[in-house]
Structure formats: structure tokens, C-alpha cells
């Protein structure tokens with residue numbers, strides 16, 4: 001309880017420019033405010049968005065930038081008005097750490113859609129400081145944006161649920177796509193996609209993985225439990241699967257054609273875009289008109305949905321498939337993620353990496 005007497009200096013691993021290379025960086029955290037929770041980071045997942053941001057794919061990156069938004073840690077201190085958490089509890093932090101609390105999305109508890117949302121990194125907090133993410137020893141976060149990690153979930157397992165997990169859960173819930181027996185497609189079998197297979201299977205769906213090669217076929221079917229597998233470059237297989245899916249969760253992080261995937265949808269089917277792509281995607285209008293199909297997008301999930309997906313995973317005994325690495329490996333991990341060489345999520349063991357001892361690297 002109580003607030004820190006002074007600002008605390010911590011070490012995070014920051015990108016200094018659009019090479020996206022991370023190196024140790026010292027910065028100060030704000031003093032613990034009345035509603036703040038101080039989180040000692042244990043684990044942080046690596047999402048493809050961390051590459052987009054560190055490498056400035058969206059043209060809005062500010063440096064130094066400490067990425068990381070799948071954060072699990074231990075509460076080490078709370079502000080005097082914090083009611084939800086106590087020191088010693090294991091908690092999670094995701095993509096959003098602030099919102100206006102007054103707009104329609106905020107009032108509807110879908111604060112991720114608030115136009116005044118504050119991102120957990122590459123943003124500016126209400127006190128004017130840059131926000132910094134979870135590849136750091138410590139974060140200070142408003143209790144509203146902190147979730148409890150339920151008993152029965154290992155902290156490193158929980159990390160990918162805070163972005164990848166809720167990102168697939170939220171649109172399935174919102175669009176009424178949780179009913180058993182639905183036929184779903186997961187386009188792009190990476191961090192988000194593999195959670196898509198697991199969550200959709202747990203809802204009782206028939207799940208087809210749509211991948212860019214044959215490489216992941218055996219693991220998709222045998223390890224993740226997918227029911228069918230399509231290689232999007234196999235036009236015969238794609239044609240045979242036309243008009244078969246109720247929805248597709250599209251996680252591809254680069255420009256790609258939509259029409260071959262729209263053709264897989266049944267009447268009223270939904271193509272749900274997840275990938276952050278800074279170039280226009282295109283399709284001819286009959287591809288959606290002749291079948292009343294929809295193309296939509298979805299952005300992570302709310303804090304309430306994050307709590308729900310964590311409990312959903314406990315209840316269903318659902319785990320993420322992760323490779324745990326130390327912070328010293330983070331640049332290799334980012335490179336491997338970018339070249340599609342991870343099954344399926346890297347999680348950095350931040351607490352086990354002694355990052356406070358690392359000498360700071362000069363900015364380039």
C-alpha cells in the first residue's frame with residue numbers, strides 16, 4: 001500500500017529506430033498514483049504487432065520504444081485507492097492502459113474502441129510521459145486495465161491470452177459465433193491463429209486451417225486438433241472448399257488477396273480481419289454481394305472479455321503453445337517471428353533474465 005517516495009528507475013529493452021533492434025534502456029516510472037498497480041514483470045509474449053511497432057510499419061512509431069503487451073507479473077505495490085488487487089497477486093496487462101471513460105464505447109465496456117485509448121507503449125500517458133511496455137522489469141498501470149490471472153493458469157501460459165487469446169475470443173462472442181457446430185476458418189497459423197484453432201475447437205466448431213504452405217499440416221491437425229487444412233496456394237483444394245465456412249479469422253500480417261478466402265464463405269459468412277496491414281486490400285463487390293457476405297475487423301477485446309477468456313481457458317483446460325526465451329534472445333526471437341519460424345508464440349522470461357543488471361546501450 002501507499003505510494004513510492006520517488007520515481008523509480010527501471011530497465012526495459014527498447015527499439016531506438018526502425019531497425020526494431022531492442023537493447024537495454026533505463027527510464028523512470030511515474031510515482032504510484034491512487035489507482036495504480038505496480039507490476040513486477042514475470043513474462044511477456046511477443047506479438048507480431050511488436051514488430052509492426054518497433055519497425056515503424058504504421059509510420060507512427062516513437063523511440064526509444066519498449067514494446068510488449070502480453071504482460072504477466074506480480075503486484076508489488078498498490079496505490080491507496082486500489083480495491084481490486086493486493087501485493088503478491090499474479091496479474092496481466094494487455095494492449096490498452098487508458099481510456100476516456102465517458103464515450104459510448106467506454107460506457108459500453110468496450111474501452112478498446114475508445115478514440116482516446118492509451119496504448120501500453122508507443123503512446124503518451126495522461127502525465128505527458130511516453131508509455132513503455134512489458135519488455136521491462138516493472139510497469140505502473142491503472143487498476144482498470146489490470147486483470148487477475150486465475151488459479152490453474154501458469155503465468156507464462158497466460159501471457160499469450162492477453163492479446164492473441166482475447167483477439168480471437170472477442171469477435172466470436174460479439175458476432176454470435178460461439179455456437180457448437182459452426183464451421184470456422186483460421187487464415188494464418190501463427191500466434192493469434194493457433195489460439196483461434198484452440199478457442200474455436202473448444203467452442204465445438206469444425207475448424208479449417210488455411211495456411212500459406214503445406215509445412216504446418218501435420219502439426220495443425222495432430223497437435224492443435226484442426227479438422228481440415230487448406231494450402232492457399234493449392235487452387236484445386238481451395239475450389240473444393242468453396243462455400244463451406246461460416247467465418248474466417250484472417251491473421252495474415254501482410255498484404256494478401258481476399259477473394260480466394262471470400263469464396264470459402266457460405267451465405268452470410270464473415271471474414272474477420274485481424275492483421276495490421278498498411279496497404280489497401282481489395283475485392284470485387286460481387287464477391288460479397290452474391291452471398292450477403294461481410295468483411296469486418298476486430299481489435300483485441302475488452303478488459304471484461306480478457307477476464308472471460310482467461311477463465312474460459314482454465315475451464316476448457318486450454319493452453320497456448322509457447323517457446324519461452326530469455327531477454328537476451330529477444331532480437332533473434334523477433335527475427336524468427338518475422339520469418340514465420342516459431343510454434344506458435346515466443347514468451348520472454350523477463351524476471352528470469354536479470355534485466356536490471358544489463359548495462360545500458362547508447363542510443364544510435
Ligand SMILES: NC(=O)C1=CN([C@@H]2O[C@H](COP(=O)(O)OP(=O)(O)OC[C@H]3O[C@@H](n4cnc5c(N)ncnc54)[C@H](OP(=O)(O)O)[C@@H]3O)[C@@H](O)[C@H]2O)C=CC1
Nearest residue numbers: 048049188189190191192211212252253274275276299300
Ligand atoms: N486486430 C487485433 O486486435 C490484433 C491484431 N494483431 C495482428 O495480427 C497479425 C498476426 O499476428 P500474430 O499472430 O502475432 O503473427 P504471427 O507472425 O505469429 O502469425 C502470422 C501468420 O500469418 C501467416 N503469414 C502469411 N504470410 C506471412 C508473411 N509474409 N509473414 C509472416 N506471416 C505470414 C503465417 O501463417 P501460415 O504459415 O499459416 O501462412 C504466420 O504464422 C499481425 O498483423 C498483428 O499485428 C495481433 C493481435 C491483435
Ligand SMILES: O=C/C=C/c1ccc(O)c(O)c1
Nearest residue numbers: 047049058095163276299300
Ligand atoms: O496486437 C495488438 C494490437 C493490434 C493493433 C491493431 C490495429 C492497430 O492499428 C494497431 O496499431 C495495433
Ligand SMILES: [Zn+2]
Nearest residue numbers: 047049163164
Ligand atoms: Zn498483440
Ligand SMILES: [Zn+2]
Nearest residue numbers: 100103106114
Ligand atoms: Zn472513451
